[in-house]
Amino acid sequence: MSKVWILGHGQLGSMLKHAAMPLAVEAIPVDIDSEQLPELAADDLVTAERELWPDTPVTQALANHPNFLNLHVFGRLADRYTQKQLLDDLGLATSPWLLVDDTVSADDVYSKLGERALMKRRTGGYDGRGQYWLKQAEGTQIPDDWRNEAIVEKGIAFDEEMAIVGVRDREGKKFFYPLTLTLQLGGVLTASVAPLPRLKPLQAKAEEMLGKLLDGLDYVGVMAMECFRVGDELIVNELAPRVHNTAHWTQAGASVSQFESHMRAVAGVPLAQPQVKGLNVMINLLGTPRDERWWAISGAEPYWYGKEVREGRKVGHITFTHSGDKRLIQGLDELKLLLPERYGRVIDWVEDALAGG
Template identity: 50%
Template sequence: MMQVCVLGNGQLGRMLRQAGEPLGVTVWPVGLDADPQAVPWQHSVITAEIERWPETPLTRELANHAAFVNRDVFPVIADRLTQKQLFDKLQLPTAPWQLLASRQEWPAVFALAGELAIVKRRVGGYDGRGQWRLRPGETDNLPVECYGECIVEKGIKFSGEVSLVGARAKDGTKVFYPLTHNLHQDGILRASVAFPSASAEQQDQAESMLSAVMDELGYIGVMAMECFVTPAGLLINELAPRVHNSGHWTQNGASISQFELHLRAILDLPLPRPVVSAPSVMINLIGTPRSWEWLKLPLVHLHWYEKEVRPGRKVGHLNLSDADKGHLSASLEALLTLLPEEYASGIAWAQLQLQ
């Protein structure tokens, strides 16, 4: 029997478990504080839904497990400093950046960044947390403890955000989904739109960059890369060494979901390129109670995380896919009447992408 233990028992681990069931693969999402004796890790392949974790009895056991896939890669990508250094080593394009070591560096920072600097914690911080947008005269807003623990980037003027989700097998074979267009608001992904084919120039550049990263790290499994679209081409924003929110549309919009693709890669199963034959839209459900009314719309697929509903918390997502863009747009219009008003801008953005 094939078994996989997922370090972390959030929604990504839950969806990996769901993807394993049709394959006859048993997937065990486990919390960081689980009793090692209660987890069948000794005879499992180990993966993770998170980039970093504290030391616990379980993580101490897993640290020495030979079947912990990408164990030594996670620390490199989890720290934005070493992640940026990796990009520089591979000569991959990013926003100009530096380590923010002290207050005395601000004049040099703004000489490089211009009028807007983006400060990010080296570790932790997601969905807009642990990040600051600062202009000259606003630097006192940055907590003192951030110095030495943050990087700072030049604020980039970009026309859009895209992500590439791909997977690499143990033999180096790589497959990719088409680029996904993303809308972030307040640092949180609100909506994604994907098409069967993307701009050939952007797709080729993105695949080349993500391939270079995965090959350099000897990475196995699904990895996601977020990029800014600029007149000069794509600039890498960040990496995620795992299945990713912007790839959730693949559950209903591709022949193989990102979750199954990850399991195939880490278990050394066949890894064909997924087939995408129709446009897809994903709407994140953020702090919104579940409504069965959504299911009255035939194109809507609900993925609910069984989490307590709290403001700003991702509690599920809705996937829609159809070969007719008009049908997709009409379904989004109908969905708009079933969601709170804060979803209006995201749905309007998605409809604009479908035109």
């Protein structure tokens, strides 16, 4: 049995462990703050559920193992400065940007990037955190503590947000999941829908873009690419060298989930093109107390992470997979009555997305 150590023991690590079981792969999520070091054998493998981690005895032990796949990639993509440089080097469309160093003024930003620009911390910011808008009309200036710690991007007037997830093995074979339409509220993924027929014309372009990244990095495993759609063009917003929230729907809606695809690639189990079982909707549960009635909704597949419920925290998700829209919408309408009122607009967005194809 292959043994794969996973740096990190959050919900993604748990899902990877679960997906590895049918493959006869032993996956072991590791608490990076543990006082007990992992007992690594020479032929063990190492992967990660996160792209950034602190320097601890555990992370040192894992990072020093010669079979830590993609080790050279994580730091490069975790830093938005080097991530942007990579996208530019590969000729992939992304928001025009600048490094926020000591020489850049807000006037420089407005002159080069336009009247609205978004500063992002180079590392650590996610789910809407670590961001700061510069708006010329309001005379916004660059705070001193953001200098040499951030990049700034042109504000993009996009039509929609979407993501694609792909997997690559050691021999360079690649497979992709369908483009997934996403709803971000406050910078946090709240819902996703896939596949939508109207997104099919963009699928080949998205696969080409992500494939170029996977090959350029000699990457092994699953990677996610979040994009803005502007007309018929895709602009890369963020990259994640790991399994990703936007493809959680694959647990219920694909013959091979993103988690299984990642474990196959890492452990050397043959990849296969995932077959999509139907129309999929995933609702993120954010700071929402557990409700046993979710499990009684026909077609609903709740996944509870077992974490303490805190405001805005991802504590679970619910997926619907159906071949007919009518049954799917019935389930969503039932769920709407059992979620906090703020989810009304989320369910409405999903139903509008389904109606628009």
